[in-house]
Amino acid sequence: MAAPSTGLTVAQVLERSPAGDWRPLDPQNTLLMDLGSDGSRQVIIELAPRFAPRHVANIRTLAHEGYWDGLAIMRVQDNYVTQWGDPNTEVPEKAKPLGKASPKLPAEFSVPLKGLPLVRLPDADGWAPITGFVDGMPVAADPKTGQAWLAHCYGIVGAGRDMAKDSSNGTELYAVIGQSPRGLDLNITVVGRVLQGMQHLAALPRGGADMGFYGPSEPRTPIQRVRLLADVPETERPALEVLRTDSTTWPALLQARRVRKEEWFLHSPQHINLCNATVPTRPRMK
Template sequence: MPKMPLTLIPRSLLSLAMAAMAAGASLPAHANIAKPKTGAEVLAQSPDSDWRPLDPENTLLMELPQGQVLIELAPRFAPAHVANIRALALGGFYDGLAIVRVQDNFVAQWGDPLGEDAAKAKPLSAGASPKIPAEFSIPLKSIPKADFARLPDLDGWAKLTGFVDGFPVAADPQKGRAWLAHCYATVGAGRSDAPDSSTGAELYAVIGQAPRGLDLNITTVGRVLKGIELLSSLPRGGTNMGFYDKPEQRHGIQRVRLLAQVPEAERPALQVLRTDSKTWPLWLDTRRKRGGWFVYNPQHVDLCGVSAPTRAAK
């Protein structure tokens, strides 16, 4: 019997067929429609070479009473600030300081509660400078094209976005500059009114919806790889931008060290998916093209809607 041309199939039959497919009805074996891989499947099938270890010289381990917060620093984007932060950690500057601000849907901020009083402020560690330049962006041309895993999806804040070394990056090709974007878990250096007033002695992590309006206004220095939930679940501060009203409300920091200071056997054993790997675009595609439970598939992913996955080191 000759097959009925697709254009002559009654609309009612097409509707029934589509409804059956949506309801999960089995298809003929000859249909041979491949089921898209899930993100977990893509990561599970990735080769070990697509993952990288943490750099002990550029990773902070912050110890809170609630647990550990692991922060990866970004020396490519903020070399002077990262150098200062390393010196502060090596000198024990952050030990015994506190989380002084937790603003809902915004940031958790830590530093010296007495930092604004020069007479009472804790002195910076040896090797840390009290004055360094603002590092809001770097030349776009300084990033090799092979290192920049660009996103094809549109972004309302920048003409070009993607990932470099696992960090979310935005760029303006016309002005020739690139910068770390303020996504969830991004870490920045708090400053006062002067653009060059940050030193890394006061840091914050984004714990809410991505405040991209801060981009190019504050030096961003890294991102939280592990333990962001310990910061985002803290009690919110008062009406003054989330700063705690009373000293007893603050949350003490036990100590902050570079991983290089931690005995190797005691270091958190994590690996990060390389954003210049073959697995990265495959994993991104699983975020862009959702299946299974999803009824509507937007076929889109934004810069702050994804992050480089981590896994326990093998």
């Protein structure tokens, strides 16, 4: 049986949400990536240590030591991903040193479903028997295998790898900028999601015929710097908060998206899927 309508629009649900249903950014698990020659285009990325602890720890080290500073966007493939890192990673004498970060990590494709604080979605999903959210992240799961994993939805951030399953270390990252490529699930370590600034990744010039990788004559968008929020003075941190997916507002918001009460809608979908159940952010309330 479908849940009853809230009788509210999406905007009204969010307007009436109590302050306790929102959480601040976690300084230890948030990245600020400043793009462009002047660094004016900022992308805020939330990391997922519950699902990829080794990769997230490595990414923290890389950001703390300034690994991505001065590197670039290497790939923009239409309806797929924007990818960044060191264009010279395959040339040892030119590759940027990793500092204290680990050069090799185990694959972290999934975690045990048992004990996971999953807020389930009742809506059907074609890719997994169970879907829902944990810590604001879109999660799919299979009770037969007992495993859960982060799903490749729009804005999700993963660690690029080669043929070997354990060939990612977090130095080369990508964000999904197109229709959710769920076929990548359980094949790549997912490390987090973009909270704000997707327009700066999705609107970049597309790369060439080689899967969107920029050729020698194609200009790359520079990365001025990537910082861990904990390394940024408090006065310079983004004043942003995130809706908790374990809150009372979250299911009300989902239902308002299923049963649309906005005047414009002539038809309500009566359905929502994992990848369009996006988690809102807002300026931090004082």
